[in-house]
Amino acid sequence: MKRSDRLVSMTNYLVEHPMKLISLPFFSEKCGAAKSSISEDLAIINRMFIADGIGFLESTSGAAGGVRYIPSVDSERSESVINVLCQKLEDPERILPGGYLFMSDILGDPVTVKEIGRLFASRFANLKIDSIVTVATKGIPLAYAVASYLNVPVVIVRRDPKVTEGSTVSINYVSGSSKKIQTMVLSKRSLEPGENVCIIDDFMKAGGTINGIKSLLKEFDANVKAIGVLAEAEDEEEERVVDDYTSLLQIKNVDSNNREIEVTKGNYFFNK
């Protein structure tokens, strides 16, 4: 295979397998080229990934060595993703009763969802995450987007047990705003004891839901290494019960009467 052919094939393979250690002999064989040529190809790919702001290649030497594509987002690209989201969310047509915002269209767009996933993956890439945990329904697309860049499985906590989950572990908790007792269930087969997990959700007010997930994860002896939420908003009635989270957006001053919303950057840009 010629260099030009190899570059297309290897770029595509690396982008499809983020975080996976790929040995040089694998590429050598796949592309029918000497290891020295493959090394030169990888140097070009690394340089262009950095130039395009999508991450870099990490090389490990030795017998078990190889190369790994680490997705990351440079600050220019992350600022521009977040600025577009802020603008979209400030549309007063989004205001719903109770100070909520309509976000389903944004969460329904796979390109936006992937961009958001890449931002979180970039921040959490060095935490040795084993699984992404989310709660049905709205957090699911974001969780998969993060998981696909970190190359780990997604585990979905449900509000209601279903036969297709097999045997489950469940907890009851009191939700922040409504003070009602709520239930969360998770399939027993979904996590091994001691896994490092990252919780992803779309929205957080006081944090009762995230706290519920944390309690449920204790039953699985999981280590919560990171919590990522797309948008945070203040709860007028309750203080926040979760503090160690990363948010991309902060929704402030949802004024239903005057139809005004203020959306600013979340702590993603300050907690580096």
Place this chain on the structure above:
Amino acid sequence: MKRSDRLVSMTNYLVEHPMKLISLPFFSEKCGAAKSSISEDLAIINRMFIADGIGFLESTSGAAGGVRYIPSVDSERSESVINVLCQKLEDPERILPGGYLFMSDILGDPVTVKEIGRLFASRFANLKIDSIVTVATKGIPLAYAVASYLNVPVVIVRRDPKVTEGSTVSINYVSGSSKKIQTMVLSKRSLEPGENVCIIDDFMKAGGTINGIKSLLKEFDANVKAIGVLAEAEDEEEERVVDDYTSLLQIKNVDSNNREIEVTKGNYFFNK
């Protein structure tokens, strides 16, 4: 930019933007190269995409012309994806009460989910799909995977209305197996009248759920152009009420007593 640099950058851009028409001047400017050089680059990329079995580039000439990456899967790759899934699903540990199978681990793996999404996208790429519709919860990851290859939004039908959906349209229907009246709701803002939609779900027995979605979509004047389900199984009590679907897998003979399952290829391989 040199050819080698351009190939990495353009490959990555095309893979990230499937189905999107990209003009040659866009690449010319992005890469600082003449259109003739860009055309040669695209010929190399097209050849390698075909060789790797991940799709091809479609060129359109004229003033509004450009190039579009059409994801597709060759038969060798699709056979191997499906064979792996069949083997995984035939594990008797998966048998659950009622003839259901535990599939959450498979649906939780982003690599598998993407492969499945690519198979459906490949089959439905020429149907001019505007949106992917699924029902919460298990179909969501598959729907996003298909949507990301077709570059269209995802719309999620829910069983229960939520404040964050805004105003909704709802229907009641009778479920196939349980004969209970069930409800489905969809946010009014989610679809424009006359959209071409593709329904994606993980599992279908008699097809009551899919039929429910179809009724709901009638309220939005949507045209159901395709239905894709990961696995189909026979319902012992009811005849199938949906016939125009594409399935990847067929689950046969779930024998809870002898702990045996037979999983074969779905109609994907016969309905070409």
